[in-house]
Amino acid sequence: MSLGRVQFQIKGLNQEKILNKLSKKYNIYNILRLEKQISVLEVSFFIANKFKKSITESGLEVIAEKSIGILPYLLSIFSSVGFLLGLALSFVLLAIQTPFVFQYEIVGNESLSKTEIVGFLKSAIHTPKTDISTEFVEDILYEKFDEISFVSIIVKGKTLVVNIKEKLMPDEIYGDFTPIFSNYDGKVLEINVVSGISAVDVGDYVFKGDLLVKPYYIDAEGKKHNIQTKATVKLETYTIGTSTFCEEKIVTEHTGNMIVQNEISLFGLNLYKHGEENNYAMYEVVEDVTTFSKNLILPLRFTKRCIYELKQEIVKATYEEKEEEIVDDARKNALENSANYDTIKNEFYTVKHSCGISVVSYVIVGEKVVANES
């Protein structure tokens, strides 16, 4: 199968004689007589120009010429101006961008992100790749990233390959860098910091919300590094419960007498009422209203009213008679607020008397571990 041929359509007399002469020099293919003086024939693409010249010199006329096969097609492409321009432009672009590094490959990173390292390298390297000093790149990486224990750099084509080995850092270096705050008011009894910096000392008084442990440490060079806080902090804290006592007080209570009244009403108008009149000087009313009809077209309401007679008396008592009861009451109040204490160290109460009113303040002192991560 030939790569390419050229087909000629020729016209003239004595074609056989001329073909005999030409066949001594060239191989001719597919000769077909179309008409008396017109024939077509094919020759190899490579000798087509010479053959055409020979044909015309022999006296025959070339009426038409046609290229056949892949080779002429390829040559036509390569001779087109657009193609040649594009090819030239590609070479120019290749020549321009070849000296530079365009890709970065990071190998061996675990905690460090590729984006972070590549971003740093892109900002730090501005020279063509032939001028890149691998030692320089290694040094700047060591300086920038504390996590890197070992790094090696090679330039492979247009790719800068960075192979790193990270230090085995403790878990505290990564994670949530939140400080430890106090949830209680109290005095610091113990503080053991595993990671972070203590913001208080033993014996300090703190309030709820005060900072206890800071989430960073400072290295020998004075550089600050964030770290996950871990510490045990124990506080002595307290709660107060109060109870008030009055030597004279008015007590209102039911006498036991009661009146029941029943009413049926429609649109607020009383249709029916039954029961005694209320003549109590002091009373309490309890009403129960029921609507008879399910829909509200006729809202018949039935009201049952219970009127309880009340009386008031002045009750007198001394503090000493009721002391136990009052102190117990105050203690209960204090205990409610100290339910979360780890231990209760001490309890005591104070009493304040004034104008027949006594106020008991019961204090519970306890210990609470506000942070315990080890």
Added chain:
Amino acid sequence: MFNFFGEIKSKVDVDSFHIINISNKLIYIEGQRGLLTLSTEQISFKVKSGVFIVDGQNLSLAELTENTIKIAGKIKKVEFV
């Protein structure tokens, strides 16, 4: 194929031309000495000791070199004069 003819030539002592007819669709000739006529119904050419006339339909010269010819088409008659 040409080794076969070489063997025959050495035995029969002939060395002027060879002609092979393949299924009456292709004739291959070695030793041609010039084309005489060319048309779609008849092609004739000289050989050392005579002239070959090939009659048929849609005849064409598939190949023409200094001393070989390939004639393609529907071949009806091959005559040597």
